Amino acid sequence: LIEEHNKAPETRILQKKLAESITSFVHGKEECASAIQTTEQLFGKKDDLDLTSLSEKELLDAMDCVPVQAIEHAKIVAGIDVVSFLVETAIFPSKGEARKMIQGGGISVNKEKVTDPNLVINETLLLAGQHIVVQKGKKNHFLVKTN
Numbered sequence: 001l002i003e004e005h006n007k008a009p010e011t012r013i014l015q016k017k018l019a020e021s022i023t024s025f026v027h028g029k030e031e032c033a034s035a036i037q038t039t040e041q042l043f044g045k046k047d048d049l050d051l052t053s054l055s056e057k058e059l060l061d062a063m064d065c066v067p068v069q070a071i072e073h074a075k076i077v078a079g080i081d082v083v084s085f086l087v088e089t090a091i092f093p094s095k096g097e098a099r100k101m102i103q104g105g106g107i108s109v110n111k112e113k114v115t116d117p118n119l120v121i122n123e124t125l126l127l128a129g130q131h132i133v134v135q136k137g138k139k140n141h142f143l144v145k146t147n
Contacts, residue, residue: 003024035061051110056128063143069088073146076126082109082119091134101136108135 024032069089092098107114133146
């Protein structure tokens with residue numbers, strides 16, 4: 001493992017093996033396999049992705065350490081433009097910053113890149129009936145929950 005890590009440290013082989021070992025030890029092999037699959041779906045490449053197949057428990061478990069923002073369910077049902085959505089959920093402090101990040105290709109909603117600042121966020125985007133996953137840049141993830 002150390003040799004493999006030294007050849008390609010960006011693949012994080014050692015970190016993944018350690019996480020797998022601890023998760024298996026604490027939660028069992030079945031739960032570990034489920035956690036790995038869920039993590040790959042949320043944080044892996046878009047090609048292996050089907051967020052709609054995740055149960056609410058799997059989604060919440062995978063997003064456990066991610067900031068959770070809230071928005072009224074009625075606003076999602078009515079439809080809200082993505083720029084207003086990003087500001088109302090406090091992911092961005094201003095509409096100008098949100099618009100600029102969208103135009104720069106730095107926002108994804110449920111792992112789909114947002115290219116249109118006029119995109120309407122509505123209930124068709126809700127995962128498990130009440131959640132939306134937002135990615136800001138490469139590493140900042142948010143779970144938006146409706147209430």
